[in-house]
Amino acid sequence: MNHLSLIIKREYLTKVRNKSFIIMTFLSPLIMVGIFTLVGYLSQLNNDKVRVISVLDESGLFAEQFESTDNLKYERVDGLALSEAKKITEENGNYGLLFIPKNNNIDELAKSITFYSEDSPSLGTLDDIEDAIQEKANTMKLTEAGIDAARIKELRVRVNTRLETFKGQETSKLGSGIKLVFGGAAGYLLFMFIIIYGNMIMRSVIEEKTSRIIEVIISSVKPIKLLLGKILGTSLAGVTQFLAWVILLGLFSVIASSIFGIDPGSMPQQQEALAQADAAGGMESIVQDVFVEISNLPIANLVVMFLLFFVGGYLLYASLYAAIGAAVDSETDTQQFMLPLLMPLILAVYVGFFTVIDNPHGTVSQVFSYIPFTSPVVMLMRIPFGVPLWQQIISVVILFATFIGTVWFASKIYRVGILMYGKKASYKELAKWLKY
Amino acid sequence: MEKLLVAENVSKSFGEFKALNDVSIEVPKGSVFGLLGPNGAGKTTFIRIINQITMPDTGKVILDGEPLQPHHIQNIGYLPEERGLYKSMKVGEQALYLAQLKGLSKSEAKQRLKYWFDRLEIGDWWNKKIQELSKGMAQKIQFVVTVLHQPKLLIFDEPFSGFDPINANLIKDEILKLRDEGATVIFSTHRMESVEEMCDHIALINKSNKILDGRLIDIKRAYKNNTYEVGLVTENHESVAAELKERFELSPATFKTINDELQYKIKIDETATANDLVAYLTTRGQLTHFVEVIPSANDIFIETVKNN
Numbered sequence: 001m002n003h004l005s006l007i008i009k010r011e012y013l014t015k016v017r018n019k020s021f022i023i024m025t026f027l028s029p030l031i032m033v034g035i036f037t038l039v040g041y042l043s044q045l046n047n048d049k050v051r052v053i054s055v056l057d058e059s060g061l062f063a064e065q066f067e068s069t070d071n072l073k074y075e076r077v078d079g080l081a082l083s084e085a086k087k088i089t090e091e092n093g094n095y096g097l098l099f100i101p102k103n104n105n106i107d108e109l110a111k112s113i114t115f116y117s118e119d120s121p122s123l124g125t126l127d128d129i130e131d132a133i134q135e136k137a138n139t140m141k142l143t144e145a146g147i148d149a150a151r152i153k154e155l156r157v158r159v160n161t162r163l164e165t166f167k168g169q170e171t172s173k174l175g176s177g178i179k180l181v182f183g184g185a186a187g188y189l190l191f192m193f194i195i196i197y198g199n200m201i202m203r204s205v206i207e208e209k210t211s212r213i214i215e216v217i218i219s220s221v222k223p224i225k226l227l228l229g230k231i232l233g234t235s236l237a238g239v240t241q242f243l244a245w246v247i248l249l250g251l252f253s254v255i256a257s258s259i260f261g262i263d264p265g266s267m268p269q270q271q272e273a274l275a276q277a278d279a280a281g282g283m284e285s286i287v288q289d290v291f292v293e294i295s296n297l298p299i300a301n302l303v304v305m306f307l308l309f310f311v312g313g314y315l316l317y318a319s320l321y322a323a324i325g326a327a328v329d330s331e332t333d334t335q336q337f338m339l340p341l342l343m344p345l346i347l348a349v350y351v352g353f354f355t356v357i358d359n360p361h362g363t364v365s366q367v368f369s370y371i372p373f374t375s376p377v378v379m380l381m382r383i384p385f386g387v388p389l390w391q392q393i394i395s396v397v398i399l400f401a402t403f404i405g406t407v408w409f410a411s412k413i414y415r416v417g418i419l420m421y422g423k424k425a426s427y428k429e430l431a432k433w434l435k436y
Numbered sequence: 437m438e439k440l441l442v443a444e445n446v447s448k449s450f451g452e453f454k455a456l457n458d459v460s461i462e463v464p465k466g467s468v469f470g471l472l473g474p475n476g477a478g479k480t481t482f483i484r485i486i487n488q489i490t491m492p493d494t495g496k497v498i499l500d501g502e503p504l505q506p507h508h509i510q511n512i513g514y515l516p517e518e519r520g521l522y523k524s525m526k527v528g529e530q531a532l533y534l535a536q537l538k539g540l541s542k543s544e545a546k547q548r549l550k551y552w553f554d555r556l557e558i559g560d561w562w563n564k565k566i567q568e569l570s571k572g573m574a575q576k577i578q579f580v581v582t583v584l585h586q587p588k589l590l591i592f593d594e595p596f597s598g599f600d601p602i603n604a605n606l607i608k609d610e611i612l613k614l615r616d617e618g619a620t621v622i623f624s625t626h627r628m629e630s631v632e633e634m635c636d637h638i639a640l641i642n643k644s645n646k647i648l649d650g651r652l653i654d655i656k657r658a659y660k661n662n663t664y665e666v667g668l669v670t671e672n673h674e675s676v677a678a679e680l681k682e683r684f685e686l687s688p689a690t691f692k693t694i695n696d697e698l699q700y701k702i703k704i705d706e707t708a709t710a711n712d713l714v715a716y717l718t719t720r721g722q723l724t725h726f727v728e729v730i731p732s733a734n735d736i737f738i739e740t741v742k743n744n
Contacts, residue, residue: 213522215519216520
């Protein structure tokens, strides 16, 4: 077996067999599902408590408007004086008292409604109450003005602007959202991958230095081979872990939802969003739209470029992580080098999530999708919005050219650094190493 | 004598710092060659050049008649001074890995490891992790890994550090055995007593320059200066001592004895011989002790480095 495959095999096996690696592989998805389940469970628990609201409606106009639900009950206390009603509400331990005074002017009435309660009421409950009153008040005002409220409801129009490029490619706002999800997911995935496994490479380089085995290895293998083997072996372990996470996350979600009856994926906000979508135009049509939009995405382009940028971007950073590992004696010394490495990465994510969303083809987005240290993340986010192929190719070429440069740089640092013990490397020192 | 390794005019600089300056060294086949020098003299740089870890700026290295090439790493076994093993890896697995990196096939490596593990009686460590072993135990594994691929040239940098005296002796015997089986050994150390015991050739490097090399015996011959250690029983110590002081260059000596005697190191003229001195001394008393003072490797080391 040749050296490179031996090294890759060893790196891969030691990573994969490492106890903390195995534990993290299982624990991370477990914790994630656990947290979502817990949050889902707690919010459900919250909802299970029945709140009783006393309603004192002196106007007699709105009492019918309040429909009790499973966890919110309205109790009419008609005919009591306000002070009495307050007392009773408090004594019964009810959530609060809604007081609607008598007033013939609807506008004035709307302003004089009061909610009495022990603590500040939840905004959600208040919204529900206000919505109910508002609807009725609106209808009443419309009727007053001689307009048929039911007719207006019928005539309401739902607007969904269709977007189309000059070349005739159809998109929509929904489509933009989906593109964003795809691009964002790809960019963020790469970001996470670089940070987690770049660090792992760095630590494994440091380990070889601290255990002093490096010189034994280097007397059998060229440093560049060891460097490459390390990066590739660790990356394979990373891909393995990522796949395991995807599978386990799915598995644990299914288990959690079947045990607790909670879908950890559906958080309250999402439910709300779905409910809104439902109201707006029916679930089915939305789902259909989503599928249409997804099929409209340049899938082949996306997949190929994802692979290229992922590999290129990851290797670029991985080689620098390895160089840092070689330059220091222990992990605590890495700080001064980590910041300049992380800055462009974080910048890329910021540019991606703020500028690209705002204007995927603006100058800032374009520039950052050429700079090799940010291009993998930024370009991956831009591609779903349609980037001309020549731009993509230029960006990939720049990325790989820079990658060759950083590998050269990293291997220089690595070659010298791995044999330097006890010397605290400064940037000046590193510059000197390049000339050795 | 046939040379296994010839370094010709090797120089190496790191930035401003000159680590090796025009060093030429010849290592005879089948010898134990001591590479000596104070800390920071350039020994490790020289060894790393032989191992092709660093490349020389100028000069060349010839191994067994061929200029040094990448495939030569299979012919060299190197035990660095800064050495260690993967702590969380199992002994057997690790030894197999390192042996395969040196070009052995897996089955061959296994077979030889079994032989060596039996020879050093460490067979039952195979499935232990390095972190479970003591430092000395780990050093044994390291030694096995170094010699496993039967290299023509073995390079040991401070091989005995980390060993207790028993294991140090064991390793010393193994090294000599390997030499008898045909290997050539380069041996870098500060411990002069082991140089004395093991080396037949030495080279001394100081401040990036080679300042001395050759057979240890020849060097000692060159450094001896007609000095003899004598013990003399006389009837009158004071008068004989005064007379000796007048005639020779004297320095005090101490050696264990059962007699009450004069003990001196006596340096005689270049032209005089030991016999002349013996003849003279026997006329002054009973000669109980007469030894030629041969400079130790330690003396030579200190003297040359100081004078350099």
